Amino acid sequence: MSFTDFLSRHANEILQATLEHVWLVGATMALAIAIGVPLGVLVARRPWLSKPILGSANVAETIPSLALLGFLLPVPWLGDRADRLAITALTLYALLPIIRNTAAGIAGVDPAVREAARGMGMTQRQILFQVELPLSLSTVLAGVRVATVLTIGIATIAAAVGAGGLGEFIFRGLAMVNNQLILAGAIPAAALALGADFLLSVLERRLRPAR
């Protein structure tokens, strides 16, 4: 059976797995942005927090992904559902680039702009939301892009705990020594990664402030 025959016969299954994959990645990114951006702001505001926060995110990054899933499995509420478990683990991986880029973006705002903002009587909150975050948006987005591509790849591991996604094909293929099955998971995952990378880089360029 040729690979194209194989694909057409399993088209529904592949589509199903791709949608699951997109859901895992989308939920992960929403969570990682919701946690990572505030942490990045905190790092930029309080330099003494930079070591503990970036350090922890760095450590999370170094734990092998299968091991991380294993560590999280016995955690009460998390271990109850496979997708909950997978999204938590993936979020831990996605945090570092988002925190780092948010902090760098805010630190990169022209000091003259910040001083003018303070001098004109903007509150800290106004400076953050009206000046610092809009001006660091493209840098933050660059971090989101890196994290998204990373997450699409790592999310294939989620199948190991039964959370579904394109990893299902890869694990099945490995078990059955069937390259076609492996490719049926790997190719859509790669395409997703490339597509996300392209879309986000376009968005990033459009949001880059003019100089």
Place this chain on the structure above:
Amino acid sequence: MSAATSAGPETVIEFRNVGYRLPGGNVLLHGVSFTVSRGETLVLLGRSGAGKTTALKLINRLTEPSEGEVLIEGRGTLDWDPIALRRHIGYVIQETGLFPHYTVEQNVLLVPRLEGWPAERIRSRAGELLALVGLEPAQFLQRYPHELSGGQRQRVGVARALAADPPILLMDEPFGALDPLTRMELRREFVALQERLRKTIVIVTHDTSEALLLGTRIALFEAGALKGIYLPREFLLSSEPVASAYVSQLHALEEFERGK
């Protein structure tokens, strides 16, 4: 010090024995006392690191005094709400600090918007302000700062500082980054504008001719201390060594020009 240091009709800004020390212990300013009266332009003159910018930032509480106190309209800056104090004081800096993601109109209207002015009053204000600083509103309101020349940016910076009509204006080397011809043009316009508006202005510069041209009085700073306050004519004739050093530098330039 000369008689010109005595307080004018109404004191708007007063420094009482003010010192400022960095957390590390470096003294940037010590024992500084002076007053600024309503409607006058006080120039803080001195070389880089003399403490003049520090003195300026003490006025709108971007820094707080380590010793003594700074009074604005009779109230210590530490007793003011810093946000209210700063909205009461216009602020112009050398690099302009215009927001690159805002149009000229949005930049200029920042403080009125923060202050919650009614929409129709805000709308007419932008045009007024640009006209005030010599920019054609129709041509400039929708541009972004990076689409302006240095001189135009500086004009927008002044318009933004004047937007909510603050009684006090602080300017930190506002013409420093401009080419000499544009600088001269803006200085002249500044003098004309000040004749109309009569704001209380404190302006920092290291340029002697600028100090003489713009200042009602000149406060000379050296190594964190106030050397004296002079009327422009007094400054030219002063025997104080630092002041006469500035004046002789000016004369050297004139002689060089005559010699050509």
